[in-house]
Amino acid sequence: MEKAGFLSPVIPTFKKMEEIKKKDIRALTREQLREFFVSNGDKAFRGNQVYEWLWQKAAYSFDVMTNLSKETREMLEANFVINHIKVDQMQRSSDGTIKNAVRLHDDLIVESVLIPTKSRTTACVSSQVGCSLDCRFCATSRLKRMRNLNPDEIYDQVVAIDNESRLYFERPLSNIVFMGMGEPLMNYNNVLKAIDKITSPDGLGMSPKRITVSTSGVPKLIRKMADDEVKFKLAVSLHSAVDEIRTSIMPFNAKFTLSDLRESLQYWYEKTRSRITYEYVVWDGINDTQKDVDALVEFCRFAPSKVNLIEYNPIDDGEFKQASNAAIDRYVNSLEKNNIVVTVRRSRGKDIDAACGQLANKS
Numbered sequence: 182m183e184k185a186g187f188l189s190p191v192i193p194t195f196k197k198m199e200e201i202k203k204k205d206i207r208a209l210t211r212e213q214l215r216e217f218f219v220s221n222g223d224k225a226f227r228g229n230q231v232y233e234w235l236w237q238k239a240a241y242s243f244d245v246m247t248n249l250s251k252e253t254r255e256m257l258e259a260n261f262v263i264n265h266i267k268v269d270q271m272q273r274s275s276d277g278t279i280k281n282a283v284r285l286h287d288d289l290i291v292e293s294v295l296i297p298t299k300s301r302t303t304a305c306v307s308s309q310v311g312c313s314l315d316c317r318f319c320a321t322s323r324l325k326r327m328r329n330l331n332p333d334e335i336y337d338q339v340v341a342i343d344n345e346s347r348l349y350f351e352r353p354l355s356n357i358v359f360m361g362m363g364e365p366l367m368n369y370n371n372v373l374k375a376i377d378k379i380t381s382p383d384g385l386g387m388s389p390k391r392i393t394v395s396t397s398g399v400p401k402l403i404r405k406m407a408d409d410e411v412k413f414k415l416a417v418s419l420h421s422a423v424d425e426i427r428t429s430i431m432p433f434n435a436k437f438t439l440s441d442l443r444e445s446l447q448y449w450y451e452k453t454r455s456r457i458t459y460e461y462v463v464w465d466g467i468n469d470t471q472k473d474v475d476a477l478v479e480f481c482r483f484a485p486s487k488v489n490l491i492e493y494n495p496i497d498d499g500e501f502k503q504a505s506n507a508a509i510d511r512y513v514n515s516l517e518k519n520n521i522v523v524t525v526r527r528s529r530g531k532d533i534d535a536a537c538g539q540l541a542n543k544s
Contacts, residue, residue: 203261211383214229232383264333266334266337267284268283270282281293283337285310295354297346301356302356304354308364313363314364317431318464318493321362332372335371356391357387357393366406380412393414400445416458419459419480421473422439426467426468427439447484459488461477461489461490463512464493469505477516481519487521487522488512488524489526
């Protein structure tokens, strides 16, 4: 009996091939691949071989699966497609940062970034085409959200950056941050499926502790992550601990208030005992007063936390301006005085619009 959503193993013979709607083979589980081969009179282990090609070896076509017979590869070609991404354009910054314009199978474009330092290389990956939220300081939010990325499309971004890390920096990718285009928690299921493949021994085998999912703050889904006992790290794009100010720069805060966000983060910490990282940009005339600093300190008190103060990256309209060094020092001094870990993070890749908040398919 055919399973719901599973392509029949029988190969049609009377329709033209272009009329046959093929299924993306990476949407199938290992067991479904095994069943496919058994249903076609072959051995179940063929499914294991194909699964290894698709995930461990990131095969982009059936032709490269050289331990399969030509007939088997033709059968796969007749039934399935591999909706592999293509790096349309790669740009290199003067500081070594690499930005990829990634073309998806339906010709939509997203961007991903490789950020190198002396000790690590980090992949900043996208989770949506456009973004579901409306942060006024972010270029991506000005793009209409076209669709969510599939798990394999997220996975492929990581593979591409790992290859670039090995080629240009002679070391494998060490870290992944979901800080590219889109709000990861608005694509919850696909992001978790992608991370499962990235961390699985059957995939890239990376440690979940080297992965950080950054969210603008969706309380219900932060709670769900805690209940799902995820092992990766959590970062929150906070930018203000004053409701009125946060709503003015991040309008969705009117629905997902700071009170709700804090309760969900407290739940996260109680369930995971994992430190929370806050991403925080300080702007001139917006959140640069001592009142703003005190509100952030108070917001951080309920759980061990780290604050990354991020340099602002302009998006051309001049509405938002980087705060003064004195304002940054005010934050650093107050946070350290209250035993809250704080770092000042300088932007990378600004000359190619690859820095935080600049991803907008300008490539």
